[in-house]
Amino acid sequence: AQKVTQAQTEISVVEKEDVTLDCVYETRDTTYYLFWYKQPPSGELVFLIRRNSFDEQNEISGRYSWNFQKSTSSFNFTITASQVVDSAVYFCALNQAGTALIFGKGTTLSVSS
């Protein structure tokens, strides 16, 4: 069965702190894709990144970085020097069969000034 676990329900940090959001997934397939979405207080879902199961290179985009490790079935997301605008709910998702995304329950990040 496919499953995505985001064990951290809520995280609170102070501005400029680094923060890592954990994502652990379960799948039996060898080909799959992992995604991160951001949901700011305004409510829309914003696509952040997609990673396929054959590419374990870390990805960096500005203050955001992602660490994909197949050995531990994890796809963690790090925000460096967090800012108040990073406050949001972050979802990790898995797409294996190509029909629909399987979402984790989300991690609510609160960044205070």
Next chain:
Amino acid sequence: DAGITQSPRYKITETGRQVTLMCHQTWSHSYMFWYRQDLGHGLRLIYYSAAADITDKGEVPDGYVVSRSKTENFPLTLESATRSQTSVYFCASSETSRSYNEQFFGPGTRLTVL
């Protein structure tokens, strides 16, 4: 405007009433999806559609009906609304069924059933 839109954005209804949530996309994407978002559950798939006149159940389909007579529209109907259907509903679309395809989400509809 190009993109994916949902209407209404907010809806309050009463138990037992029929409610239809609309979803419209302008990309001619083949696949469309309905998810519901609830605290503690993340997003869960209600129904999806691979093309016009082709629909299939997701994880939580009970109490919902969908149709897709045109590629661009994918309405979701609650035939007899219940309080447990109070939720935020997101429509999404993707170009194909390939697992790498990004899904594009609408802005969501916040439904309250009294």
